[in-house]
Amino acid sequence: MAQATWEKSVSSAKITSKASGGRWKFLIGAFLILGAVGYLVVSGMLSGARYYISVAELLNNSERYAGQTVRVSGAVIGDTIAYDSENLLIDFTVVSMPEEYTNLADALHYAVNDPTAQRMQVHVDNQVKPELLQHEAQAIMTGTMGTDGIFYVSELNLKCPSRFTEDGPDQSIAQPGV
Secondary structure, rough: OOOOOOOOOOOOOHHHHHHHHHHHHHHHHHHHHHHHHHHHHHHHHHHOOOEOOOOOOHHHHHHHHHOOOOEEEEEEEEEEEEEEEOOEEEEEEEEOOOOOOOOOOHHHHHHHHHOOEEOOOEEEHHHOOOOOOOOOOEEEEEEEEEOOOOOEEEEEEEHHHHHHOOOOOOOOOOOOOO
8 A cells, every 4th residue: 555645735834823813803803892892881871871851851951852752751630631532642741750759659649739840741643542541640751842842752651650559568468258
């Protein structure tokens, strides 16, 4: 049998330099990707630090938010709710809530009954009237402020704290027949 010999045509020095050059490209690429991810995380945290703005903030800074889609929170005044079931139109008024509170139900009650609280007209198109849209509900709305002073809602979320009150841990559940 004949023996075959194999010769390297490329020197080992060239292989080492190609491997180290590839490693640098990989490290630079990884650094750029990590930098981009870090930038997105930081910018997202800074811009989304608040879930919503208040009615008062929107009304007091209307030029700042003009033409922008914003998320606003306010307390619903029940007497102002108007619903057109044929055209699926909802109109109501919200008032500015206190910035800080310990009990949401008390804050909503106080806001609705405060004659000095700022009020804003709200209009919602193409939506069935939600069951939770009632007096003293918290409305969290995404939309834009119109030039006519009406807030046009594209997304409406509601919280009604009176429906979700829980008994304290020291209260037992009454059982029938006991």
